[in-house]
Amino acid sequence: MDRITPDQLEKIIAEVERLSKQNEDLDRQDVEKILQTLNLSPDLLDEAINQVNRREALKREKKRNLRVLLGIIFILFITVTGIVLLQQNYQQGLEGITIYQSRLTLSEDKGDNLQVINRQNSGEIFYRVTLQNVPLGERLSLSCQWIDPQGNLSHQNVYQTRKIDKQVWTTYCRHLIGNASLSGTWTVEMFLGDRLLSRNNFQVQ
DSSP states (O other), X not given: OOOOOHHHHHXXXXXXXXXXXXXXXXXXXXXXXXXXXXXXXXXXHHHHHHHHHHHHHHHHHHHHHHHHHHHHHHHHHHHHHHHHHHHHHHHHHHHTOEEEEEEEEOSSOOSOOOSEEOTTTOEEEEEEEEEESOOTTOOOEEEEEEEOTTSOEEEEEEEEOOOOOSSEEEEEEXXXXXTTSOOEEEEEXXXXXXXXXXXXXXXXX
């Protein structure tokens, strides 16, 4: 049997569509008449029907794939939008953090704020900072820099807080001040990422 050519198939489809507009129900005899009208052998009918069915199946598959693709794009859009909004909200929450209080104490906190540290009997010094408007349920990445009188970084603390459960949150970092420490004016700074939160100066004697 001769195979039907794409040109012949297009003619068959066009004629079938034209006649189907006039009569919605076309039986096999009607289609055979169409083939005779187009000077085509009725032997090509089965192949023509198969090709038309394959073409319709391909159209349906393309539509289905398009719907799946659009669904995936929509889900990705919603996911990315959600992540961006969460990041924006988190960043805004970090920007809203303020300092309520900052103090220097010894290991035993007596509620004081030391201005002068004695190297002979000081030991560890604690920089206690109380933060306000902290984002609940988050952990903050903080760091402290202890700068000696010569402007050198003597010590650095890098740490992460526990999960925050209240909007007024006290945290601390510490450094050992002893006999080997330089005397003079020291500076301690607390950072949230690259943002300076608090700075205190104190004297070491």
